[in-house]
Amino acid sequence: MTVAPHFQHKNGVLHVEDLALPVLAQKYGTPLYVYSRQALRDAWESYRSAIGDRKVLVCYGMKANSNLAVLNEFKTLGAGFDIVSGGELARVLAIGGDPSRIVFSGVGKQAWEMKAALEAGVKCFNVESEAELLQLSAVAEAAGKTAAISLRVNPDVDAKTHPYISTGLKDNKFGIAIGHALTVYQRAQSLPGLEIVGVDCHIGSQITEVGPYLDALDKLIKLIKTLAEHGIHLKHLDLGGGIGIRYTDETPLSPSTLLDNVFQVLKANRLDHLEIVLEPGRSLVGNAGVLLTKVEYLKHGETKNFAIVDAAMNDLIRPTLYSAWHGVEPVTPRGGDAQAPHYDVVGPVCESGDWLARDRQLDIQQGDLLAVMSAGAYAFTMASQYNTRPRPAEIIVDGKADHVVRPREKVQDLFATETTLPND
Numbered sequence: 001m002t003v004a005p006h007f008q009h010k011n012g013v014l015h016v017e018d019l020a021l022p023v024l025a026q027k028y029g030t031p032l033y034v035y036s037r038q039a040l041r042d043a044w045e046s047y048r049s050a051i052g053d054r055k056v057l058v059c060y061g062m063k064a065n066s067n068l069a070v071l072n073e074f075k076t077l078g079a080g081f082d083i084v085s086g087g088e089l090a091r092v093l094a095i096g097g098d099p100s101r102i103v104f105s106g107v108g109k110q111a112w113e114m115k116a117a118l119e120a121g122v123k124c125f126n127v128e129s130e131a132e133l134l135q136l137s138a139v140a141e142a143a144g145k146t147a148a149i150s151l152r153v154n155p156d157v158d159a160k161t162h163p164y165i166s167t168g169l170k171d172n173k174f175g176i177a178i179g180h181a182l183t184v185y186q187r188a189q190s191l192p193g194l195e196i197v198g199v200d201c202h203i204g205s206q207i208t209e210v211g212p213y214l215d216a217l218d219k220l221i222k223l224i225k226t227l228a229e230h231g232i233h234l235k236h237l238d239l240g241g242g243i244g245i246r247y248t249d250e251t252p253l254s255p256s257t258l259l260d261n262v263f264q265v266l267k268a269n270r271l272d273h274l275e276i277v278l279e280p281g282r283s284l285v286g287n288a289g290v291l292l293t294k295v296e297y298l299k300h301g302e303t304k305n306f307a308i309v310d311a312a313m314n315d316l317i318r319p320t321l322y323s324a325w326h327g328v329e330p331v332t333p334r335g336g337d338a339q340a341p342h343y344d345v346v347g348p349v350c351e352s353g354d355w356l357a358r359d360r361q362l363d364i365q366q367g368d369l370l371a372v373m374s375a376g377a378y379a380f381t382m383a384s385q386y387n388t389r390p391r392p393a394e395i396i397v398d399g400k401a402d403h404v405v406r407p408r409e410k411v412q413d414l415f416a417t418e419t420t421l422p423n424d
């Protein structure tokens with residue numbers, strides 16, 4: 001059993017839906033990102049069914065996987081989008097996404113990005129500092145537009161996740177300290193070109209328990225009540241993204257656990273008229289993809305064995321950046337795992353940090369295919385061309401059919417726009 005239901009061994013071969021991975025390796029080469037369309041739909045359904053008839057807008061946190069095919073799939077299913085740059089806005093507009101379902105997050109929005117978002121007509125800017133508020137007011141006024149805003153507050157709660165993906169503690173760069181929020185809301189009220197519509201928080205990523213969300217919600221509710229006493233009435237409450245996925249043996253909370261708890265608290269506080277916005281990224285795509293790679297060489301050292309594969313840290317940086325654990329599944333298992341050596345699975349990049357998995361017992365030989373699991377989120381979108389390695393193709397499988405949704409880059413393309421200096 002793998003962590004992902006649409007990635008299962010059938011007759012001894014790992015399939016994506018009804019397609020055997022060796023077929024894709026043969027057709028497109030490796031490394032290769034392979035996603036399952038049904039897995040995207042199932043993940044969406046887990047939110048849709050959890051929502052029922054409650055007023056919840058799901059804005060896909062698209063930095064997790066921003067391929068146009070993935071965006072279009074979620075658009076069709078009814079998603080809005082959480083964007084963090086002008087580039088992401090352009091992607092949503094390119095697939096005909098509805099700007100009135102876009103929320104714009106990010107700690108360093110630039111004037112041109114604000115202007116583009118105002119012109120598109122986004123639902124809300126999640127403002128992260130007083131300085132940003134001043135700039136947004138000026139940009140909106142100059143453009144003759146009104147910017148709908150939420151303040152992203154930092155509720156100072158521990159999301160109990162890796163420090164690099166924890167964003168709700170008071171000593172990190174995100175949001176406005178909740179104790180200072182009233183003052184900044186009042187500032188917003190006094191500035192031209194702004195309309196206060198909500199409040200926002202995003203406390204971290206790969207969160208597996210509901211507790212941190214409820215801690216944050218408690219603090220936000222107190223703030224909402226204080227704001228109301230000062231005549232500031234909100235339309236929506238954005239709880240951000242962050243729901244975790246199973247990489248190995250985690251049992252993350254489900255959208256229904258989160259929403260049932262949230263609405264219970266809102267009802268008790270007579271605040272269930274508020275629209276709830278969620279910004280899930282990882283939980284919609286993480287287990288909808290694998291990174292398919294080939295074993296180039298096995299190297300048996302004195303203290304360690306290495307499986308050197310053709311994927312590397314530039315294709316999947318999460319292990320070395322966050323010490324993240326990704327499952328590694330032989331595509332065609334040989335069956336001798338219990339006696340097999342332990343390997344560090346590493347890439348060809350010239351860095352000791354170039355590893356994908358450590359200390360895995362694997363019965364493998366040179367030329368075998370491996371699937372690095374849970375590579376649907378923060379894999380391709382964080383990929384680079386380091387070592388002049390073309391980024392792999394992205395494929396979406398739908399039943400027995402495969403679709404190239406981004407072709408493999410060509411080596412020549414990587415330096416096609418570079419020039420040399422004139423001679424003296």
Ligand SMILES: *Cc1c(COP(=O)(O)O)cnc(C)c1O
Nearest residue numbers: 061105205241242279280281282
């Ligand atoms: C990254 C991010 C998200 C998505 O987070 P996931 O953990 O992938 O669900 C949502 N909102 C904001 C503001 C983000 O920065």
